[in-house]
Amino acid sequence: MKVSYYPGCTLKTKARNLEDTAIGALAVLGVELVELPRWNCCGAVTSLAQDDLLHMLAPVRDLIRAKEQGSDKLVTICSMCYNTLARANLLMRNDAEKRDALNRFMDEEPDYAGEVEVIHLLNFIRDEVGWDKLRAAVRRPLTGLRVAPYYGCTLVRPAEVAIEPAVDATVFEKFIEALGAQLVHNPGAFDCCGSYQILSHPKQALAASAELLGKAKNKGADVLALSCPLCDYNLGKRQNELVADHGLESKLPTIYFTQLLAVALGLDSSLCHFELNHEGTRSLLEERNLISTVAV
Amino acid sequence: MSTTAPIGEDKIVAKVTSKHVPIYVMGKRYDVPDSLTIMKAMEYAGYKFIRGCGCRGGICGACGTVYKKPDDYKIHVGLACQTVVQEGMHLTQIPFYPATRTVFDYEQTPAVAEAVFKAYPELFRCVACNACTKICPMDVPVMDYVAAIKRGDFEKATELSFDCIQCGLCASRCMAEMAQYHIAQMVRRIYGGKIKPKATHLAVMVDNVKAGKFKDGLEQLKKADVATLKQLYMSKDAREIEPNMSEDEWVPTNNAYL
Amino acid sequence: MRHGFAPGRICSHWEDQMRILINGRTVDEDFIERVEEISEQNIKRCMQCGTCSASCPMEADMDLSPRVVMHFTQMGLRDVVQGANTVWICASCHTCEARCPRGVDLPKIMEAIRLLTLRKNKDAVDPRQLEATVIDEAPQAAMVGCFRKLTA
Ligand code: SF4
Numbered sequence: 001m002k003v004s005y006y007p008g009c010t011l012k013t014k015a016r017n018l019e020d021t022a023i024g025a026l027a028v029l030g031v032e033l034v035e036l037p038r039w040n041c042c043g044a045v046t047s048l049a050q051d052d053l054l055h056m057l058a059p060v061r062d063l064i065r066a067k068e069q070g071s072d073k074l075v076t077i078c079s080m081c082y083n084t085l086a087r088a089n090l091l092m093r094n095d096a097e098k099r100d101a102l103n104r105f106m107d108e109e110p111d112y113a114g115e116v117e118v119i120h121l122l123n124f125i126r127d128e129v130g131w132d133k134l135r136a137a138v139r140r141p142l143t144g145l146r147v148a149p150y151y152g153c154t155l156v157r158p159a160e161v162a163i164e165p166a167v168d169a170t171v172f173e174k175f176i177e178a179l180g181a182q183l184v185h186n187p188g189a190f191d192c193c194g195s196y197q198i199l200s201h202p203k204q205a206l207a208a209s210a211e212l213l214g215k216a217k218n219k220g221a222d223v224l225a226l227s228c229p230l231c232d233y234n235l236g237k238r239q240n241e242l243v244a245d246h247g248l249e250s251k252l253p254t255i256y257f258t259q260l261l262a263v264a265l266g267l268d269s270s271l272c273h274f275e276l277n278h279e280g281t282r283s284l285l286e287e288r289n290l291i292s293t294v295a296v
Numbered sequence: 297m298s299t300t301a302p303i304g305e306d307k308i309v310a311k312v313t314s315k316h317v318p319i320y321v322m323g324k325r326y327d328v329p330d331s332l333t334i335m336k337a338m339e340y341a342g343y344k345f346i347r348g349c350g351c352r353g354g355i356c357g358a359c360g361t362v363y364k365k366p367d368d369y370k371i372h373v374g375l376a377c378q379t380v381v382q383e384g385m386h387l388t389q390i391p392f393y394p395a396t397r398t399v400f401d402y403e404q405t406p407a408v409a410e411a412v413f414k415a416y417p418e419l420f421r422c423v424a425c426n427a428c429t430k431i432c433p434m435d436v437p438v439m440d441y442v443a444a445i446k447r448g449d450f451e452k453a454t455e456l457s458f459d460c461i462q463c464g465l466c467a468s469r470c471m472a473e474m475a476q477y478h479i480a481q482m483v484r485r486i487y488g489g490k491i492k493p494k495a496t497h498l499a500v501m502v503d504n505v506k507a508g509k510f511k512d513g514l515e516q517l518k519k520a521d522v523a524t525l526k527q528l529y530m531s532k533d534a535r536e537i538e539p540n541m542s543e544d545e546w547v548p549t550n551n552a553y554l
Numbered sequence: 555m556r557h558g559f560a561p562g563r564i565c566s567h568w569e570d571q572m573r574i575l576i577n578g579r580t581v582d583e584d585f586i587e588r589v590e591e592i593s594e595q596n597i598k599r600c601m602q603c604g605t606c607s608a609s610c611p612m613e614a615d616m617d618l619s620p621r622v623v624m625h626f627t628q629m630g631l632r633d634v635v636q637g638a639n640t641v642w643i644c645a646s647c648h649t650c651e652a653r654c655p656r657g658v659d660l661p662k663i664m665e666a667i668r669l670l671t672l673r674k675n676k677d678a679v680d681p682r683q684l685e686a687t688v689i690d691e692a693p694q695a696a697m698v699g700c701f702r703k704l705t706a
């Protein structure tokens with residue numbers, strides 16, 4: 001099966017570990033992610049003002065690219081891209097006046113009315129692969145690894161684009177269980193890491209990050225699974241600061257859900273680019289014999 | 297009135313009719329021959345260029361011009377040296393538009409996306425309005441090369457921005473207030489110098505030059521008188537010229553210097 | 555980084571420490587109208603329960619908590635609201651929006667208040683002041699998000 005795929009800028013640089021494992025693992029599951037031949041940055045955040053259509057242009061253009069490719073589905077992996085594209089799509093579907101204004105402004109593009117469906121990879125796996133098939137494809141079950149799911153904000157808010165309704169979302173949980181890992185209930189699963197405020201108000205963002213990591217840690221998680229490169233930056237890459245200055249008691253490695261998938265499917269760990277992860281991620285998986293130790 | 301303009305020795309390329317039409321330069325009306333380029337028409341009207349004009353050949357990017365046509369809300373754009381006047385057009389040259397250009401140390405700059413991100417963080421303010429692409433007189437897909445740079449794809453950005461002549465018109469329209477063309481130039485420099493594989497035949501040629509392969513020929517040319525030079529340059533026998541529309545494999549029969 | 559133009563701190567627990575003059579002349583009707591118009595929210599729906607402030611991950615360092623921003627906006631206190639750092643610290647996480655029992659979309663109100671400043675061409679951050687080491691490490695999404703929300 002082939003499906004159109006929107007990567008997003010960060011997956012091409014800092015989060016290659018997210019993209020490469022997704023493409024590799026999906027291939028094993030019989031799905032080819034076909035990258036849009038032409039795309040631009042989606043804008044990462046949504047315009048929240050009714051009179052600011054300018055900031056809707058970027059995501060709508062990407063949706064037009066998918067339509068141009070003849071697709072009715074567009075898969076994304078990064079949570080922020082998912083949110084931005086899905087919300088722009090809803091606007092184009094539901095608001096005739098704004099749809100017309102945007103189409104008229106982009107007179108160089110074909111008209112768009114929300115024909116494409118934006119799907120996050122977790123939901124795609126749930127619906128198009130299915131938990132049974134996923135379980136059957138696992139070569140190296142993540143037995144004993146205590147994984148806490150972290151949805152963050154953009155997969156579940158606002159409600160109209162939530163991949164599953166936040167209070168009883170189970171897709172991430174079922175995904176983790178299908179890989180044979182031990183699911184850890186995470187009370188901070190929907191908390192905010194401070195998002196882009198890490199650049200403008202780092203102290204507050206780091207404090208929020210430390211608090212939510214602490215919640216997963218207290219429940220005995222070995223690792224926090226996530227799907228957003230910005231969350232991974234705040235929670236993973238900046239974790240030393242969380243421990244040093246923000247009261248996080250001890251470290252908690254972070255990992256992209258697609259990396260868990262790649263490991264469980266038995267893919268070569270070089271695909272996982274653990275060098276781009278939190279420093280403790282690779283050693284944790286090595287300790288548990290889930291990946292082989294590489295001599296450096 | 298109509299005259300024929302001889303170009304070259306014997307070919308008549310175009311019949312030029314010189315009807316006069318009104319154009320408006322910065323709001324002032326001039327009646328100019330309709331066969332002229334904007335640049336020549338402005339000179340015809342009495343303007344003297346000390347800036348805003350360079351190569352007169354559509355390459356240097358000094359003569360970017362914006363204009364509007366009667367009954368048309370669109371902004372049109374062209375190089376003054378290449379664009380023929382149209383009846384009733386309102387125009388102004390924008391030979392220069394203030395644009396932020398970051399000085400960087402080429403030797404010390406690593407060939408990574410972040411080097412460009414640090415030099416031009418405003419890159420990330422692009423809203424994908426596409427105003428840049430729409431105004432570019434060289435049909436460069438500016439928005440797309442900006443998108444490529446944002447995702448660190450220097451190869452693609454180099455390819456897409458290759459035709460840029462640094463006129464700066466894109467920067468004049470940018471919602472994000474960045475200077476796209478300076479950013480792309482930095483990318484091309486890094487890509488061309490530090491990432492793209494070196495052409496092996498170029499190194500061979502450079503060695504040949506250093507070893508003096510062309511020395512004798514050049515010395516002869518330096519000694520030649522004007523008549524000889526003209527003869528060498530013009531005559532079909534002395535100088536073998538690649539035919540128009542030749543195949544990729546075309547090579548001159550005399551390949552002593554290849 | 556500078557966050558610009560906050561004219562002094564107003565404590566987040568302002569009730570204890572602050573007196574703010576409210577009378578017919580301090581109510582800026584235009585401010586209320588503009589915020590409601592841009593955000594498409596009816597700010598009078600807010601009943602001051604404080605669920606938003608209790609939910610906000612960034613509240614600790616805000617001059618005014620989200621509830622107080624709602625309250626002061628209802629009262630048309632333009633200068634106080636626009637002078638506080640609250641809307642510039644908001645991370646648009648939508649936690650308050652998800653929990654508000656009155657269905658107020660607070661992130662939209664925060665955005666409207668930001669835009670009233672940004673549209674006068676005043677930035678809350680300067681992209682060129684970002685530390686080089688941060689640009690080396692941070693994902694592009696952080697820069698894009700930050701500049702979209704905090705620059706004009
Ligand atoms: S890309 Fe910009 S500077 Fe380059 S030719 Fe086009 S408009 Fe001019």
Ligand code: SF4
Pocket residue numbers: 421422423424425426427428429438439442466469470471472473474476
């Ligand atoms: S004009 Fe500026 S903001 Fe608009 S697409 Fe081009 S680079 Fe982006």
Ligand code: FES
Pocket residue numbers: 348349350351352353354355356357358359360375376377378
């Ligand atoms: S004068 Fe050089 S491009 Fe026109």
